[in-house]
Amino acid sequence: MINDKRSTQTVDNTSDDTVWVHDLSWDGRGVARRDDGRVLMIFGAIPGDLVIPEIRHEPNKGPVDCTIGELVHESPQRVPHPCPHYARGCPASQLGAVRREFSLDWKRTHLVETLRRIGGLEGVVVEPVIPSPKQWRYRERLEFQVLRGQNGLDMGYIGLSGLVPVLDCRLGATPLIKPFAALRRNLDYLDSHPHLGDRVPLRLLLRDNGRGEAIAVLFVLTRGPVDSAPLEEWLDSAGFAGWEIRRVRNQKLRYINSELVISKGDPTVRIRIAGRDLILQASVFSQVNRKAANELVNLMLEQVPEDGRLLDLYGGYGRFGIAYADRSGKATVVDSAADALSAGRDYVRKTGLPVEFRDIDLGRDDLAELDAAVFDAAILDPPHAGADEQVLDMLNERGPERIIYVSCHPAALARDLKRLTAYKTDLVVPIDMFPSTSELETLVILDRIS
Numbered sequence: 001m002i003n004d005k006r007s008t009q010t011v012d013n014t015s016d017d018t019v020w021v022h023d024l025s026w027d028g029r030g031v032a033r034r035d036d037g038r039v040l041m042i043f044g045a046i047p048g049d050l051v052i053p054e055i056r057h058e059p060n061k062g063p064v065d066c067t068i069g070e071l072v073h074e075s076p077q078r079v080p081h082p083c084p085h086y087a088r089g090c091p092a093s094q095l096g097a098v099r100r101e102f103s104l105d106w107k108r109t110h111l112v113e114t115l116r117r118i119g120g121l122e123g124v125v126v127e128p129v130i131p132s133p134k135q136w137r138y139r140e141r142l143e144f145q146v147l148r149g150q151n152g153l154d155m156g157y158i159g160l161s162g163l164v165p166v167l168d169c170r171l172g173a174t175p176l177i178k179p180f181a182a183l184r185r186n187l188d189y190l191d192s193h194p195h196l197g198d199r200v201p202l203r204l205l206l207r208d209n210g211r212g213e214a215i216a217v218l219f220v221l222t223r224g225p226v227d228s229a230p231l232e233e234w235l236d237s238a239g240f241a242g243w244e245i246r247r248v249r250n251q252k253l254r255y256i257n258s259e260l261v262i263s264k265g266d267p268t269v270r271i272r273i274a275g276r277d278l279i280l281q282a283s284v285f286s287q288v289n290r291k292a293a294n295e296l297v298n299l300m301l302e303q304v305p306e307d308g309r310l311l312d313l314y315g316g317y318g319r320f321g322i323a324y325a326d327r328s329g330k331a332t333v334v335d336s337a338a339d340a341l342s343a344g345r346d347y348v349r350k351t352g353l354p355v356e357f358r359d360i361d362l363g364r365d366d367l368a369e370l371d372a373a374v375f376d377a378a379i380l381d382p383p384h385a386g387a388d389e390q391v392l393d394m395l396n397e398r399g400p401e402r403i404i405y406v407s408c409h410p411a412a413l414a415r416d417l418k419r420l421t422a423y424k425t426d427l428v429v430p431i432d433m434f435p436s437t438s439e440l441e442t443l444v445i446l447d448r449i450s
Contacts, residue, residue, distance in 0.1 A: 028094030028438040048075025089159040096436035119414030146202035210270030213241035242267030274326035308376030318344035386412030
């Protein structure tokens with residue numbers, strides 16, 4: 001946790017216990033080096049801080065896990081963080097404590113270094129980071145843990161020492177504020193059911209439905225029946241446009257494998273594409289920052305022929321493919337998420353756009369019949385961990401002339417670019433899809449080596 005003792009000492013008043021923070025890790029912790037050579041990862045510290053670290057865990061090897069014991073001298077990059085939960089150890093928006101210009105420069109610098117170190121890419125053009133239109137109140141999707149503590153049930157994010165109760169996440173879009181506050185006030189509805197949040201863990205997903213309202217999905221981890229009555233009463237108290245309760249057996253798979261228990265109202269999300277509404281189920285993935293995502297789509301459209309054929313891999317409901325078809329091209333969208341594919345098919349059935357959806361698990365299914373060479377370009381937008389190896393092999397063997405790779409994980413991106421040996425990286429465009437956090441979205445243009 002962050003200690004708010006702000007000393008008036010100057011740099012000349014350092015002691016053997018102080019360390020200079022010289023960098024940030026990819027999860028937003030300050031990086032320093034102790035006199036004995038050990039690397040310290042310091043939660044809440046930023047480059048330019050002089051701190052006395054407080055050690056939380058010192059393993060035999062590897063970085064030492066720390067917090068700020070005392071902030072001796074503030075970095076010139078430090079600004080007041082608008083969220084009170086930051087000082088209590090909330091990990092959601094650590095870069096909210098630095099100047100925005102510094103955070104954009106830092107993200108680009110570390111992207112360049114990651115591409116060089118992991119991907120072996122030298123001299124590649126990396127554009128300045130395109131800033132998000134908003135630094136706060138931009139996330140249209142928030143997810144909280146609901147756990148039982150010493151004072152009953154509470155909601156928040158998992159921090160250094162367990163659950164950090166959150167009263168209002170400043171990243172969340174405006175329509176999410178009042179419903180979340182109502183749920184917090186009415187947690188006592190669930191308190192008379194001690195199994196909830198303890199033996200039966202809960203995860204709460206809040207989404208802006210694209211109509212200025214909020215919807216919710218409550219994931220209940222249990223193998224048995226769900227006692228939904230208190231959960232229904234609790235969700236009803238927040239005034240949602242709609243909500244769902246879903247039973248899951250594995251929280252890691254909750255977005256692809258859950259069972260609907262009960263729903264109420266209209267728990268769908270509207271995505272506006274090409275002047276028309278595409279309707280998604282509440283648990284279907286879409287980008288959290290809609291305005292920045294639109295910028296990403298526009299960048300993609302600039303890099304492919306106007307009237308060609310686009311292969312949209314890991315395409316979900318077809319955000320890229322539909323936008324391309326609307327511009328006079330044709331697209332084939334490949335994914336295995338049933339609800340996402342259903343939403344995309346319904347949209348093109350109503351609009352008549354030339355988009356084909358193919359249900360293929362790119363990590364498991366045989367890709368022999370997927371001939372990527374007949375397309376003019378492919379867009380690759382894999383999950384956080386990166387593309388499946390057989391997809392990269394297919395593209396190397398029979399890929400189109402151009403690939404547009406979209407990634408939210410620089411290390412996975414660098415690894416995959418190195419594996420795409422049949423292509424050269426021409427241009428890298430980072431986009432600040434997740435301001436005030438250490439995460440970064442990146443669009444990469446690759447052309448086939450002749």
